[in-house]
Amino acid sequence: MIQIPEWVFEFHGHRCPAMPIGYRAGLAAMKKLGVERASNKELYLICENGPSHATACFLDGVMAATGCTYGKGNAEKLNHGKNAITLIDQKTNRAVRVTMVKEFQKKGLASEFVELRRQKVEPKDIPPEVLNPLLENILKANDEELFIVSEIFQSDHKPPKGTFNWYECDICSEIVFENTTKMVNGKPVCVPCFEKL
Template sequence: MQNFQELFEIGLKFHGHKCPAMPMGLKAGLAAMKVLGVERSKHKELYVKAETGKGHAAGCFLDGVMTATGCTYGKSNIQKLYYNKMAFTLIDTKTGKAVRVSLKPDFFEKALASPFVQKRKAGVLPQDIDPEITDPLVNRIIGLKESEFLDIGKVHTVDFKKGKGLFEIKRCEKCGEVTFVNKLRVSPEGKTVCMSCSGYQD
């Protein structure tokens, strides 16, 4: 497994800016992996059910979790539940063993009162915040013990069903674009069409 510093550098490049929340997620992901005794996912050995949402503070947490675990949207081994909570469940898909990890409420409440977050509230972009504000906060997160900021649940077993990969494609008879067959629809005119051309709206 890559060491923490290597993963931290990967996380910074992937995430795009330096902030406290990404390393929170990185350390949380590594903590969950340690509890389950698993290595970083190369294919779909692990699965994350993330409880973070959209547009709330510290959503950067999830990029840290993804960096640590190797669970990505491209590999389809992460699911976002949109609960707007700073928590996730990591599942070992081979054994069904799982563990839920969340930020301690007191810790997160204090984190949201930090100078970094106050700047964000004022509309300052994270990459434009003075390193004199950002760096000490990030370094503090890196130096924390898991027990100081994480609530780690008990290992439990879930009924995890692995899906089969889909390889069959067809061209949409309206726009001509290649589409995997499970998302094709039959139009009122009897043509096989993609979701976009079918007029379907989620």
């Protein structure tokens, strides 16, 4: 049985089934690639879920397991409405895509938990007798019951380049980093000010 560290639930904010599935998806991808959790930007995550839907909590679990986070800039979300991820080893560009076994996903979507969520019951208000068996099922399952893990492939994804260079916006005077700054008549302008021009 997989253990999810308590800090992950605290970070996520509530107990639910989708976050732990995401955590396990991240672990499954790392296992296939034979890599450790990223402390810096060793890994890059492309998550296909969002912008907002049932089981979108999945992404928080993936980020916690892989160390690919929005803050570090080694995660992105495609907003394709799917619980699927691609994880890339940035050193070698070896990548793997993990999707869910459809039968398992369908069972989850037909669960009482999701039915209560559909009726707008918040996860924290869903009784433990509904949540716990579901959660245990997820933590006990084999990877093969939960996920389809692709063969390793070479990724041609180009991660965004980091920058330490910055300007002061010529209009609002706030500090803005180079890779988003627009140049207007040779003067640096931030995106929101640029859009108001």
